[in-house]
Amino acid sequence: MKPIASTVRMVSIAFVALATTAATAMAVSGTGAFYTVGNDHGGMIVDYALKAAQLQQTGQPVKFSGRCDSACTLYLGLAEEQLCVTPAARFGFHLPFGSSSQGNRVAAAYLLKKYPRWVLGWLRDNGGLNRNLKVMPYEYVSQYIRPCDNTQTTDL
Numbered sequence: 001m002k003p004i005a006s007t008v009r010m011v012s013i014a015f016v017a018l019a020t021t022a023a024t025a026m027a028v029s030g031t032g033a034f035y036t037v038g039n040d041h042g043g044m045i046v047d048y049a050l051k052a053a054q055l056q057q058t059g060q061p062v063k064f065s066g067r068c069d070s071a072c073t074l075y076l077g078l079a080e081e082q083l084c085v086t087p088a089a090r091f092g093f094h095l096p097f098g099s100s101s102q103g104n105r106v107a108a109a110y111l112l113k114k115y116p117r118w119v120l121g122w123l124r125d126n127g128g129l130n131r132n133l134k135v136m137p138y139e140y141v142s143q144y145i146r147p148c149d150n151t152q153t154t155d156l
Contacts, residue, residue, distance in 0.1 A: 034063040038088070042070025045096060045107045049074060052114075055082070063148050064089035064141075069133065071096075076145075077114040084148035091136040095129045118144045 035055060042048070048071040055062060056078055064085045068075065069092030075083075076091065096107035108129060112120065119136075126134050 034061050036063045036065055037068050037072060037075060038064070038066025040066070040068050040072040042072045042092075045071045045074070045110060048072060049110070049114075051075075052078060064091075064145070065148075066090070067092065070094060071111075073119075074111065074114055076119055077116060080116075080145065083145045085138065085141050085145040086148050087138050087142075089138050089141060091141060092133045093123060093129060093136065094133045095131055097131070116144070 052074045055075070059079075059082060062075055062078060062083050064075075064083070066088050067090050073091050073093055096104045096111065098104075099107065112129070115123070122136055122140060123129060123134070
């Protein structure tokens, strides 16, 4: 199977899986509970794309409370009103790796398509995506994502 066809097939399977779990996700959104992201080193982009789509669909609030590296940074593409950030939050960016060179290019293009403009601007100003981890600090992020309200502490 060609790399692009394989990637498209994997994403299609992921979205079918998302559709089958939508009812459960809708039940969670009614609780107002945060989906808390912290000390997440990333992983397979398709897994994070699935979770981001689920969070977007349900509108569940997302709290960044620690490191969010690699594929985890896809959550930054969620609706601004859905996100909040604590002073412990940091975001690490690098080029995808682990697939074929074509698969890595497709994954990088997907990430860049999903990031908001302010993330793209920061990446541009910091040399773009490459193999080195570039860490975006809370001080920058908090200009674009509201600080978390300390009275809302319910976590999943």
